[in-house]
Amino acid sequence: MAVNLSVPNDKQILAIDGVQVFIGQARIKKPKHDDLTLVVLNSVNSIGAVFTQNRFCAAPVQIAKQHLVAGTGVRALVINTGNANAGTGQQGLADAEFICEKVAQQIGCQASEVLPFSTGVILEPLPVDKIVAALPKVKVAHWPQAAAAIMTTDTVPKMASRTVYIDGHKVHFTGIAKGSGMIHPNMATMLGFVFTDVSIAQPLLQQMVAEVAATTFNAITVDGDTSTNDSFVVVATGKSPLSRIVSMSSKNYAAVKIVLADLALELAQAIVRDGEGATKFITIDVRHALTEAEARQVGYAVARSPLVKTAFYASDPNLGRILCAIGYAGIADLDVAAIKVYLGDVLVAEKGGRASSYTEEAGQQIMAQDEITVTIDLARAEAQAKIYTCDLSKEYVAINADYRS
Amino acid sequence: MAVNLSVPNDKQILAIDGVQVFIGQARIKKPKHDDLTLVVLNSVNSIGAVFTQNRFCAAPVQIAKQHLVAGTGVRALVINTGNANAGTGQQGLADAEFICEKVAQQIGCQASEVLPFSTGVILEPLPVDKIVAALPKVKVAHWPQAAAAIMTTDTVPKMASRTVYIDGHKVHFTGIAKGSGMIHPNMATMLGFVFTDVSIAQPLLQQMVAEVAATTFNAITVDGDTSTNDSFVVVATGKSPLSRIVSMSSKNYAAVKIVLADLALELAQAIVRDGEGATKFITIDVRHALTEAEARQVGYAVARSPLVKTAFYASDPNLGRILCAIGYAGIADLDVAAIKVYLGDVLVAEKGGRASSYTEEAGQQIMAQDEITVTIDLARAEAQAKIYTCDLSKEYVAINADYRS
Secondary structure, three states, rough: OOOOOOOOHHHOOOOOOEEEEEEEOOOOOOOOOOEEEEEEEEOOOEEEEOOOOOOOOOOOHHHHHHHHHHHOOEEEEEEEEEEEEOOHHHHHHHHHHHHHHHHHHHHHHOHEEEEEEEEEEEOOOHHHHHHHHHHHHOEEHHHHHHHHHOOOOOOOOOOEEEEEEEEEEEEEEEEEEEOOOOOOOOOOOOOOEEEEOOOOOOOHHHHHHHHHHHHHHHHHHHHOOOOOOOOOEHHHHOOOOOEOOOOOOOOOHHHHHHHHHHHHHHHHHHHHHHHOOOOEEEEEEEEEEEEEEHHHHHHHHHHHHHHHHHHOOOOOOHHHHHHHHHHHHOOOOOOOOHEEEEEEEEEEEOEEEEEEOOOOHHHHHOOOEEEEEEEEOOOOOOOOEEEEEOOOOOOHHHHHOOOOO | OOOOOOOOOOOOOOOOOEEEEEEEEOOOOOOOOOEEEEEEEOOEEEEEEEEEOOOOOHHHHHHHHEEEEEEEOOEEEEEEEEEEEOEHHOOOOHHHHHHHHHHHHOOOOOHHHHHEEEEEOOOOOOOOHHHHHHHHHHHEOHHHHHHHOOOOOOOOEEEEEEEEEEOOEEEEEEEEEEEOOOOOOOOOOOEEEEOOOOOHHHHHHHHHHHOOOOOOOHHHHOOOOOOOOOOEEEEEOOOOOOOOOOOOOOHHHHHHHHHHHHHHHHHHHHHHHOOOHHHOOOEEEEEEEEOOOHHHHHOOOOOOOOHHHHHOOOOOOOHHHHHHHHHHHOOOOOOHHHHHEOOOEEEEEEEEEEOOOOOHHHHHHHHHOEEEEEEEOOOOEEEEEEEEEOOOOOHHHHHHHHOOO
16 A cells, blocks of 8 residues: 555664664554564663654653653663553553663663653553563564564554765664654654664754754644654664764764754655555645745645545546645735646646646646645745645545554 | 435425525536526625635635625625636636626626625636526526535535514525535535525624624534635525614524524534535534633544544544544643543543543444534633534545546
């Protein structure tokens, strides 16, 4: 089902010096299924993280935030699927904390040095005993197995690596992510983790993660639902001989950010490509907006419209639906006569109506493709934003009507 | 497919003194299909109207607004289906105006006394010649035929009447409406028309229509798409012997408003009951909000969530999805621990988690019904709002992927 999304060869996914991966079976929802991942950090240099802005944010997200604020450092991440531990009140917080304590005992650290993550069904108690029983039995794994172990409705494990030379030194990045439904920015992914051997000061990494998230994990939407559990975490182990990055103005900061943004975009787009029921990958490219926020607002109005998304599913150039969505995006002083809309490189609309050069055949040809870019030129100023989404298919409804997670 | 929506007996739908109805066949999309409605007002007392707030508002909406502002009175409404005359630029405006001129010639009035309405596909030129050719051939009709002639993807014509005694005088109301996709407030309906023989001063009727729209046509959502053409128009012919209403504080103003609101709510709910692919009618009742706007914001977040809507379709009490939608509704200082959520009369969530009294069986029993109320108690203040919506089914996708209008 996933749109042009292949699983990388295991050898393309790099181990990161200073990071050990383990997986296990807690049998939370299914027997004989890897649903528990433990990542042990032997040497944490710095960690940057952004989390969901949903007010019903899950217990593990609340605990992870508290532990990061405690500032004692991070020695482990523990991730379960099958249950989100969200909408679980005080008991949920106690459960997440208890799992951190058990991990801490197992690897020899403080509970506040463990970050918990959960994904799965909301509003059901976490089967904490099953997780605690499975923890001592986890086995050493490689990233592809971890990418598979964090999947829920995903049909394809999502992972990517980069090796680059910066200042003559080789540095490495490996990321895994999961998510295909309940996907909307802040955060867009359910879970995304990137590990690198770069050495970078803590506040700089946090800044970089926030900036990178804005154009990657926070620029995708499948169904407009912002999940309770979304988390994007970047760990830098500092094992690379590249000198420590201590200034935002250093050229190494810029170089690392470019690689991180590129990797994060690949993972974020992989989530859209594997969007529930997706048959097409769509980029909404909004240009010449007054502000970036305005560009995103218009892009999301189009990307969220069920009518636009079903038209893409049908390969039907029913492009009035795009104009309609631009019109209700909430830009009060929008001059519709100045707007130009392109489907691929075909001019569709200008001067408030259909372009005289437009033909149904030209539109149909673009709509038949499985990767489509809609360019919306607002003709207001110089800001722009790209939003990535997929179509809305009968399979989306089938998946969400039949699946409880 | 429509949820508990039956077509009234023709005799239940009242003629309104001072209003004549005609229908015709312009063959805009389909042959042998009534797609043109002409309503002639022999004596217009007053007219109130609210229109879409979409920036790509359709040419007929722009012309209707101009004609209402002109203040020369209204003598006719002309309505076509099959083409929305939206996203049609300057030509669309000229086309809508031309149709008004032709109607004016036909019935003997000024073009500015005619209001045009269109519904159907966006971004395609209006076949104005077909409409103009059909106008002289329209035939006298009764409301049920007009209700059928304004349908697009509707499966059931929508109409309702009321007769009430006010101050000892009989007054009459008849309304028709259409819409089942591209439905979201401001305006929620594609088209709604109510006619009454009440006599009321123009500015009072406009005020009443705006107030009534807020809790009826602007309180429904099928798919979150605000159409380019939505219009809700109330015509009062003044033929009733009930004395003219000239003050908002008069008890007759209040009495008429109650009847109008009741009739408009029936029509608005009919649109949701006939929502594209709908199998369930759902009321989101938000209580104890800080403001009515806040209550509506939370109600719409839940009502628009594809995940909530597919869970209703599946009769699956996957109620964490409701909590999740409340959480991302955008209320920054929401105390999730104080919120209570009920499904029907079953307490589902409190204290940030699942209610201890909740059982899957109790939830399942409510979810199996085809009319469901979700009550969300925010425990903040005294404001409230009700939002009406339907579920999201495979049929919604099929209808919108296969149908071009």
